[in-house]
Amino acid sequence: MPFRLDAAAADFRESFEQLLHMKRETAEDVDQIVRDIIADVIARGDEALIDYSRRFDRIELTPETLRITREEIEAATAACSNEQIAALELARDRIVFFHEKQRPSDLRFTDEAGVELGWRWTAVESAGLYVPGGTASYPSSVLMNAIPAKVAGVERLVMVAPAPDGKLSPLVLAAAHIAGVDEIYRVGGAQAVAALAYGTETIKPVAKIVGPGNAFVAAAKRRVFGQCGIDMIAGPSEVLILADKTARADWIAIDLLAQAEHDTAAQSILITDDPRLADAVEAAVAARLETLPRRAIAEKSWSELGAIILVEKLENAVPLADRIAAEHLEIMAVNAEELAAGVRNAGAVFIGAFTPEAIGDYVGGSNHVLPTARSARFSSGLNVLDFMKRTSLLKCSPESLRVIGPAAVVLGKSERLDAHALSVAMRLGSGLGQG
Amino acid sequence: MPFRLDAAAADFRESFEQLLHMKRETAEDVDQIVRDIIADVIARGDEALIDYSRRFDRIELTPETLRITREEIEAATAACSNEQIAALELARDRIVFFHEKQRPSDLRFTDEAGVELGWRWTAVESAGLYVPGGTASYPSSVLMNAIPAKVAGVERLVMVAPAPDGKLSPLVLAAAHIAGVDEIYRVGGAQAVAALAYGTETIKPVAKIVGPGNAFVAAAKRRVFGQCGIDMIAGPSEVLILADKTARADWIAIDLLAQAEHDTAAQSILITDDPRLADAVEAAVAARLETLPRRAIAEKSWSELGAIILVEKLENAVPLADRIAAEHLEIMAVNAEELAAGVRNAGAVFIGAFTPEAIGDYVGGSNHVLPTARSARFSSGLNVLDFMKRTSLLKCSPESLRVIGPAAVVLGKSERLDAHALSVAMRLGSGLGQG
Structure with missing residues (x-):
């Protein structure tokens, strides 16, 4: 049986924290x-x-x-x-x-002081x-x-x-x-x-x-x-589904299981404002498990790590979604776009009932290598920039160095890095003075 | 005394590899x-x-x-x-x-198949x-x-x-x-x-x-x-200067020392096609060290890790610069722009004689947190993206799912992830067939 949480319960805050910090993988000491x-x-x-x-x-x-x-x-x-x-x-x-x-894009510009700045990606x-x-x-x-x-x-x-x-x-x-x-x-x-x-x-x-x-x-x-x-160190994968009463329980169930069939450490969570949908999904998952080839894996994941969270209004799910920071976030609700716009932490958002997560795994076009284990709070899916690096470019003229150089001399002296200060001062035709 | 390498020498390749792989820091086991x-x-x-x-x-x-x-x-x-x-x-x-x-920039677009895709940065x-x-x-x-x-x-x-x-x-x-x-x-x-x-x-x-x-x-x-x-794990810092005969030895010397004064593990390298400049820089560094407040640090760095490399033509320095992949690259030469355009691996490039590296440390505007210890081969300086993350967005309609969904079903079945395949097939109104 998955966890059942109710946002109206007195101990919800505590139960939710426990869900967030559940240990899903024991790192082998290799x-x-x-x-x-x-x-x-x-x-x-x-x-x-x-x-x-x-x-x-x-x-x-x-x-x-x-x-x-x-x-x-x-x-x-x-x-x-x-x-x-x-x-x-x-x-x-x-x-x-x-x-x-x-x-x-590369960039090259000249600022007000006459300094040429920019960067080049390679x-x-x-x-x-x-x-x-x-x-x-x-x-x-x-x-x-x-x-x-x-x-x-x-x-x-x-x-x-x-x-x-x-x-x-x-x-x-x-x-x-x-x-x-x-x-x-x-x-x-x-x-x-x-x-x-x-x-x-x-x-x-x-x-x-x-x-x-x-x-x-x-x-x-x-x-x-x-x-x-x-790249990142991949952890166990997860899906979070936000659904209102317009969503189909059987579609939600198969999406929860598509996550769970990956790995016993995978985690599938549903948040809904409809108690009847919550029950229907739980029943649909149980029914579907009967015929799933990877039943052993999916059942263990769902029963030990799965969760259904009941909220009063689906808007209330947004801050919870940000805490969960799921790798995959599916939203099946009349105001799916609006809810999607409000979420900050997620690897990828699958908007609407016709966008199962598996589309993103295979043929959507976006990358399926996404931040796992709550790391969507601070990292992104694999992308082109992961294979590129940016080199900064700086070019001063004698004139522009005269505009910004004196401040560099002050800071170099303040940091007691005399050669730093001198490297600028010499080009300004001066020493470090008495300062 | 710094290392002196000559690209024309029979053992240059070997000496250069030694320079590249010189151990500059002993990691404490803490x-x-x-x-x-x-x-x-x-x-x-x-x-x-x-x-x-x-x-x-x-x-x-x-x-x-x-x-x-x-x-x-x-x-x-x-x-x-x-x-x-x-x-x-x-x-x-x-x-x-x-x-x-x-x-x-955020992006949202609809592709030929009618799938809405994009991303949002937060x-x-x-x-x-x-x-x-x-x-x-x-x-x-x-x-x-x-x-x-x-x-x-x-x-x-x-x-x-x-x-x-x-x-x-x-x-x-x-x-x-x-x-x-x-x-x-x-x-x-x-x-x-x-x-x-x-x-x-x-x-x-x-x-x-x-x-x-x-x-x-x-x-x-x-x-x-x-x-x-x-962010990255900062290692010892380095500067590489490419200079031709038009460069001033005393400016090069102070720039080499501005790097060396940071840390005994810092490394300063000059590559030039002018043997007289090479000698003049070595003399100028020795003279300047006499009066430098952080002499002890700078002298140890320069004598133990510093290097002057002689090449026949300064263009030949470009592949060496890519191997060195310096945190800071200064170029003081008539064709500085051209040389800068040819370099692939560098944290930041300081173009022309009036752009000492210290400008980038303080007031240039670009970031001075740059990839050290040859990591410019694969990483960039600190930047705004380091504090942001990108969330992918996907949205299929019933029609666009009909265009791309069947391929997802094929791949899901091929990977023996039946729930993946089913999550798409159910929305297409079909099962997994006999396949």
Whole structure:
């Protein structure tokens, strides 16, 4: 049974705080193991990758077979159905279209003092994309991680994916091909992250690593941060649905379960002002669970972490939504647009009854890599800017330096950084004076 | 003596790689201590802050005296000279002007399929600014960290700064006031970071923490990341100067020393195509060091980490500059603009002889919090977007869902996420078929 909260209850505040701070994942303590793996890859390069792949993935590799060949990729693509390839291509085109609108503009201007200022955006030279193995190996995630990099202008996009027992998903390889990935290596885990960060004989290092992974991958990304850039550390996923009495209980139920079927640590929450809808949704979820292939996962998530919150008016859900800061926020209500406009913290908002969250996972065009575990309070979904960086530009003339330079001399002296002050004063033809 | 490298030498490639990978900082292993401090602040709140302040800062606080009063801030401001206040205000106005141009735009559009898409930018609700104590307590850094937050629209901006022996820099308090900081607490170290992340009875938690600090502060920021957002972890600072024979050796020398005087781990590098300039700069640095107040620091940095690299043509410096990926890049050459346009990896570029780096530290208007330790390969200086986040918006109509929905059903089924596929199929009035 999911939690049932009522905003009119005396203990609501307390129950809501408990819901917010519920522990959904126990972090495995793998940091020590990961540290050793990284050091080993730095020391032994390809040889270490080959050893770990033998041990963890039961696959015998050589420096020559680390990289997946063009022929293998073509064979994988041929193994997919036409319908699947067409769906991936539709998704690709829509993701490209959306992300192209995120390309930032350079700027150069001269201000009142005559100082020329501005900035220039450039893409990172290379990026690495981690793709998990096994059941979490999703072609849609390949598109979502790779395409923003390519739209940003990243010249070398490298993918790594473990091949447990030698197996790789044909759809994942096809998606990589369709997204324009430049190199693919059959290696995973912390060792793959280390290879991307530090390089080996076969895998050249990259400037930024993105993509989800298990506890080992997450720990490795944290450790190599600084040597290269990383994206966010993905946590358990969540959906929050705001619905009024106009919403259909069966649609809400399947959307709650679409979140819950991901992972037992996923969280699905409904907030409604209609007690009858609340009951109907709970019943619809129970009924639907009976026939769901991933019932075991979805049922555990829903019964242990799911929640239905009753509020007096749906407007009252907005501040609660901001506290929850959900990765995905669906709004099915007559005033959906108005409610959407009022919410501040959410990864993505799905407005209206005909926008199930799964649309955003696959073909909406926006990115499905979104801030999880309440981090929408301070971070954004993956986007083109994650693969770019901004360089500031400054240019003073002798005249404009005369306007703003004296204040810099004052501040340099105040901070007791004499060379700072002098570097300006000398160009003004003066010393630091007696000050 | 600084390193001298010659691009024409047989071993140049090797020497340059050594220069790039020179270890400039030995990270203190304080993670265990920091973990305990954070746990203690979570458990005991204000009481823990008061205990640590007694132990580390030799100051006796109460919950009532943690916060710095308006009267204290006014007294601090009054203790500064008019010249200093005017310089801070000039800097503030210029930083505001520059950063206002970084405010991003929201977007909403309808694509060919009839899907409404877009995004909305919002500021984080609250942010915390860490300001170090002692000699690294710079009023300019207060402006540079606080102003982007205020321009972004952060409603609650909290500053924390240790007060060793009860002392706080009046200029730092004045800068906080001038920048519009809302609350200031006299607490520092890992305990202050923990208070900002988790809150205490007196300090409410914030969504994002920025600002430089020592090894304890850096480790604490890494640890609380996820609970709240953090900015980059600041490493040792560097300047790279490209100069041809038209440049003045004494100006280059003072600019190299302005970097070196920050920290013994700072690094100053000159690349020139003029052997006589190289010699003249080395002599000018030696001469200037004689009279520099922070000689001990600057001399150690320059002699142990400084470098002069000779190239045949200054254009050849561009790929080296991209490898070095300097925080600060100064270009003093006839074709400075052209060279600047060619560089990809740099935190900020200072174009022409009249743009010493110190201008960017204080009054240029651009931010002086820039990517250090080669991280300009993948990150940008602090900016308004660091205090904002983007929420994606999606809205399908029954008609547009009919256009793109079937592909989502195909992909959902391919990923064996039946509830995903069903959530779309039900709205299309169909099941999952036999597929």
